[in-house]
Amino acid sequence: MAKKKDPKDASDRKREQVVELYRTRLAHLKRAQVFVKEDRMALAVDSYNKYLGILALYFDTTEDRLSPSLFDAEKDMTELLLISHAYWDLAKAYDRSPNLQRDCFRCLEQFMKFSIGFKYQHVNAQIIRKFNNKKQAHNLKAFEAAYHKIQISAKRCYVATMAFGFEDEKTETLRHFKLKIAKYNLGLDFIDFYYAHSPTLVNYLEVRPKQKFVFNTFIARPLLSTFIFFIRSHVHHTKTHS
Structure with a gap:
C-alpha cells in the first residue's frame, strides 16, 4: 500500500x-x-x-501588492531603497512606450510608496527632480506630480516637528508655507536644502537630550515662532486689503 x-x-x-x-x-x-x-x-x-x-x-x-509594510523599516532599509530604485527604472522604461503607460503610472505609484517616510526620501526626490528638469519624460505631468508628492506634499517637517510636535498648528502653518513657495524655483531650492540638512540635525539632537532642549528652547522655537508670526501677519494683511 x-x-x-x-x-x-x-x-x-x-x-x-x-x-x-x-x-x-x-x-x-x-x-x-x-x-x-x-x-x-x-x-x-x-x-x-x-x-x-x-x-x-x-x-x-x-x-503589484508589494508594500513597505511587509518589511522591517530599520533592518530592511537597504532592500527598501533598492526596491524603490527598481520601480523608478521600470517607470522610466515603461514611459518610453505609449502602450505601457498604465504600467508606468503603477510603477511611479510604487516608487512613491517605497520613498515617502524613509530616510532616503530626499535622495529619491532629487533623482526624480533631475530627471524632470531634462524634460525627457513622455508623461512629464505624471513624473512632476510624483516629485511633488514625495518632496512637497509629504507632511514631515523635521525641525518644526521636533520643536512643536507633528500636529501643532505652528507646524501646520509651516507646511502650508512650504506648499506656497513650492510654486517657485527658489522655493523648491530652499525646500531641497531644508530636506537635505534638517534630518541630519534632528537625528543628531534626538540622541542628545540636553543639546536638543537647548536648541529647541533658545533657537528653534523662538526663530520659528517669529517667522510664523510674520507669515500669519502677511496672510491677514493680504486678506484685509483684497
Whole structure:
C-alpha cells in the first residue's frame, strides 16, 4: 500500500525552494542595473521583474501588492531603497512606450510608496527632480506630480516637528508655507536644502537630550515662532486689503 504524502512535508519543501530562490534575487537586480547602464531596457525590465517577482513570492503575495509594510523599516532599509530604485527604472522604461503607460503610472505609484517616510526620501526626490528638469519624460505631468508628492506634499517637517510636535498648528502653518513657495524655483531650492540638512540635525539632537532642549528652547522655537508670526501677519494683511 502506497504511503500517503504528508502535505506538511510538501509545504516545507516548497518553502525551502522559495527561500533558495530568494537568495538569488540580488543577482537579478544587479543584472538589471547593468542593463540600464547599457541602455538595454527590455532586458533590464525582465531582470527587474524577476527580482520583484521573487520578493513577492517570498512574501506570498503578487508583485503589484508589494508594500513597505511587509518589511522591517530599520533592518530592511537597504532592500527598501533598492526596491524603490527598481520601480523608478521600470517607470522610466515603461514611459518610453505609449502602450505601457498604465504600467508606468503603477510603477511611479510604487516608487512613491517605497520613498515617502524613509530616510532616503530626499535622495529619491532629487533623482526624480533631475530627471524632470531634462524634460525627457513622455508623461512629464505624471513624473512632476510624483516629485511633488514625495518632496512637497509629504507632511514631515523635521525641525518644526521636533520643536512643536507633528500636529501643532505652528507646524501646520509651516507646511502650508512650504506648499506656497513650492510654486517657485527658489522655493523648491530652499525646500531641497531644508530636506537635505534638517534630518541630519534632528537625528543628531534626538540622541542628545540636553543639546536638543537647548536648541529647541533658545533657537528653534523662538526663530520659528517669529517667522510664523510674520507669515500669519502677511496672510491677514493680504486678506484685509483684497
